[in-house]
Amino acid sequence: MTGARSTPSASDCGDERDRQDGRDGENGRDGRPGADEEDGPVPVEERPEPSAVIGRIPTDAGLRRQLAAAARSRGRTASVASEIDDIESDLAAIEIEPVDLTAARRRVAETTGEIERLKERVAALRGDARARRAVDADADAALDDLETAAAELSAAQTEAIAAEQALERARAEAARNRDERRRRLRLRDRLRNRRRAARHELAEAVYPEFRQALAVVPGGDPNDAGSGPEAYDGDPVAASLAAVRVAALDAPVELRGEAARAVEAADRSARSLLRTARVRVGEAAGGASDRPDV
Secondary structure, eight states, rough: OOTTOOOHHHHHHHHHHHHHHHHHHHHHHSSTTTTTTSSOOOOOOOOOOHHHHHEEEESSSHHHHHHHHHHHHHHOOOTTTHHHHHHHHHHHHHOOOOOOOOHHHHHHHHHHHHHHHHHHHHHHHHHHHHHHHHOOOHHHHHHHHHHHHHHHHHHHHHHHHHHHHHHHHHHHHHHHHHHHHHHHHHHHHHHHHHHHHHHHHHHTTTTTHHHHHHHTTTTTTTTGOOSSSSGSSOOOOOOHHHHHHHHHSOOOEEHHHHHHHHTSSSSOOOHHHTTTTOOOETTTOOOOEEEEOO
């Protein structure tokens, strides 16, 4: 009848689930193959030690990150620190075991094909036995073959049920994995946001001291500080030197390039300017050799 609407069969629904499983198993959130699809426990990116952020000047880190590192070096913690620890623990606890849907689908297809083959054999043997009986011929051999084929068909049907159940379990596990991956992405987003909030809070906490330090370090000017890190409008090297002066670093501070030239041109020693016990000053031209500050 024209305009009749067809109803999807059970096999069509299974095929659609398989296609969905394939899409979710192969593509990450951004559609690239394998994106965000790590299996097993994924190490949580650790916060860098303060010396890794401001232990070598100039640095690629932004001012807010430098000041947050300086604050952490002095034992300061942000109000969201415990929440960050909880999120990191949740992330570290997520484990995603790989699921082989392809093998499960293949097993279902193989058992289904075997059932169809055995059904045809049983039908043929049953017809042969009936034909022999109809002409009073010996049907014992045909009946024996029929019994064997029927037993094989029953075993294949049992195997097919097990294969279907295994596929359903694999699909359920794949769905759980998708949920866990999405949860992991949400946790990573939360972690980035909380770490950003922590850096903001810590940088603001030491900003008054940073402003004072700008009056001491070469090239620094407290008037460039503005109201906060985002408003700083001065020399980036001077800002980094001021961040080091605010910090309490145990590891040596290494000065290179412009930072080395600025400190060497100053009237005070590097240790006095930066208030740190160990400073390594590279050649003013940024060469490879180092010498300890004295």
